[in-house]
Amino acid sequence: MSININFFTVKEVNMYIKNLLQGDSLLANIWVKGEISNFKAHSSGHLYFTLKDESGTLRCVMFRSRAQRLQFQPTHGMEVLSRGYVSVFERDGQYQLYVEEMLPAGAGALHLAYEQLKEKLSKEGLFDQTKKRPLPFLPQSIGIVTSLTGAALKDMLTIIKRRFPGVTVLIVPAIVQGKEGPPSICRALDRVYQEPVDVVIVGRGGGSLEELWCFNTEEVVRKISESPIPIISAVGHETDFTLADLAADCRAATPSMAAELVVPIKDELFFKLNQLQNRLNRSITNYLAQERQRVEFAAYRPIMRDPFRLLTGFQQEMDNLLTRLTQAGKNKIIDEQSRINLLAGKLDALSPLKTMARGYALCFKEDGVLINSVEQVEVGETIKVSLKKGNLTCLVREKEEG
Amino acid sequence: MEKKLTYEEAVAKLEQIVEQLEQGEISLEKSVELFTEGMNLIKTCNLYLNEAESKIKVLVNGEYQDLQAIQED
Numbered sequence: 078m079s080i081n082i083n084f085f086t087v088k089e090v091n092m093y094i095k096n097l098l099q100g101d102s103l104l105a106n107i108w109v110k111g112e113i114s115n116f117k118a119h120s121s122g123h124l125y126f127t128l129k130d131e132s133g134t135l136r137c138v139m140f141r142s143r144a145q146r147l148q149f150q151p152t153h154g155m156e157v158l159s160r161g162y163v164s165v166f167e168r169d170g171q172y173q174l175y176v177e178e179m180l181p182a183g184a185g186a187l188h189l190a191y192e193q194l195k196e197k198l199s200k201e202g203l204f205d206q207t208k209k210r211p212l213p214f215l216p217q218s219i220g221i222v223t224s225l226t227g228a229a230l231k232d233m234l235t236i237i238k239r240r241f242p243g244v245t246v247l248i249v250p251a252i253v254q255g256k257e258g259p260p261s262i263c264r265a266l267d268r269v270y271q272e273p274v275d276v277v278i279v280g281r282g283g284g285s286l287e288e289l290w291c292f293n294t295e296e297v298v299r300k301i302s303e304s305p306i307p308i309i310s311a312v313g314h315e316t317d318f319t320l321a322d323l324a325a326d327c328r329a330a331t332p333s334m335a336a337e338l339v340v341p342i343k344d345e346l347f348f349k350l351n352q353l354q355n356r357l358n359r360s361i362t363n364y365l366a367q368e369r370q371r372v373e374f375a376a377y378r379p380i381m382r383d384p385f386r387l388l389t390g391f392q393q394e395m396d397n398l399l400t401r402l403t404q405a406g407k408n409k410i411i412d413e414q415s416r417i418n419l420l421a422g423k424l425d426a427l428s429p430l431k432t433m434a435r436g437y438a439l440c441f442k443e444d445g446v447l448i449n450s451v452e453q454v455e456v457g458e459t460i461k462v463s464l465k466k467g468n469l470t471c472l473v474r475e476k477e478e479g
Numbered sequence: 480m481e482k483k484l485t486y487e488e489a490v491a492k493l494e495q496i497v498e499q500l501e502q503g504e505i506s507l508e509k510s511v512e513l514f515t516e517g518m519n520l521i522k523t524c525n526l527y528l529n530e531a532e533s534k535i536k537v538l539v540n541g542e543y544q545d546l547q548a549i550q551e552d
Binding site: 213214215225234243245246247248249250269272343346347353356357364367368 | 503
């Protein structure tokens with residue numbers, strides 16, 4: 078007997094269901110809230126438990142690798158939030174939640190999530206002090222990302238206007254609480270990053286921890302840390318610290334404080350500028366006065382007032398020199414005269430006239446050549462004899478060798 | 480081209496010039512030059528403080544709108 082029925086194996090059915098479940102996008106990553114029961118920590122490190130509420134139960138498993146990261150000790154009866162995916166455990170034909178992350182429900186969950194995210198982003202260096210940029214001293218324009226309806230915006234605008242009337246403010250509205258908050262804030266930040274603003278303020282007024290939660294979400298914190306423009310976070314009141322504060326270049330305790338940080342007081346700048354202008358004027362005036370005084374002082378020195386004094390010295394010198402020159406000339410003439418006299422005396426002593434006066438005579442040939450040897454003349458030659466007084470013309474009659 | 484000074488840079492430079500002038504010990508030409516530069520810096524600073532007229536705009540759907548117009552809606 079053959080039965081012609083199409084059948085499936087158990088395995089095939091379980092696989093089919095498993096595929097169905099795993100193909101569902103909601104079940105692939107889901108948060109489930111419930112109370113822990115039948116909690117069992119296996120020696121392998123895996124955790125087995127069920128989550129229950131009034132209506133029923135859901136089997137859960139948390140593998141060791143995930144369980145190791147738990148920041149608290151889950152126990153029977155505890156209200157928790159579990160995130161994971163739903164799939165089939167084929168051996169038992171049971172679907173179950175494969176838990177990847179678990180938090181205590183309520184405020185504790187927020188705190189835990191905060192600490193976890195803080196640690197993670199801190200490790201990535203998002204909060205590094207070295208990344209902090211100084212705020213511009215005097216921004217030309219300011220971008221504000223906040224809710225249009227909150228008091229925070231009004232406070233900021235009032236303060237900015239009071240401190241520095243005239244600065245340009247660009248408001249990019251965002252939803253700042255609830256589930257829509259984070260994506261809305263991120264969109265607004267992305268937008269304002271493209272605007273020609275010198276500084277950005279992102280924030281909101283005070284509220285409950287849950288209301289401020291947007292500023293502790295990973296996407297918002299990351300977006301703030303990625304700002305190409307110096308950015309100030311201004312969330313809630315003084316006592317509220319958010320991860321946004323850590324990621325921003327500067328934390329303002331409140332939105333009003335942010336407004337005070339972001340612009341200087343114009344009147345103070347004017348005052349300072351006026352002071353500088355006065356100093357500038359005074360310094361150049363003083364300088365010129367001082368230089369003028371120097372010139373005047375120089376001009377009133379006696380030498381400048383009576384320039385002829387300069388010449389008196391020279392004149393005296395000239396007179397002096399002239400006297401010396403004259404004296405020197407005179408002396409020279411006297412010297413020369415006495416020298417000439419001396420020479421003249423000597424010359425006189427040597428003069429032949431003197432010799433002739435003693436009776437000596439000079440003999441000349443007819444042509445005027447002085448005769449001092451007999452060899453110069455022949456017998457019968459006529460010669461001239463010059464005496465002291467007058468001349469003789471004589472005939473040579475005889476020669477006698479001397 | 481010379482980079483446009485920010486207000487802060489302009490004031491810092493101005494202070495430096497004033498101090499230099501107050502200390503003296505510079506030539507007349509140099510001091511007149513510094514003074515002129517100082518006056519120009521004052522002009523720049525004043526421009527920063529005066530030029531901007533109050534503009535508060537809101538960016539809604541990619542368009543700039545007046546804040547008052549939005550709040551009246």
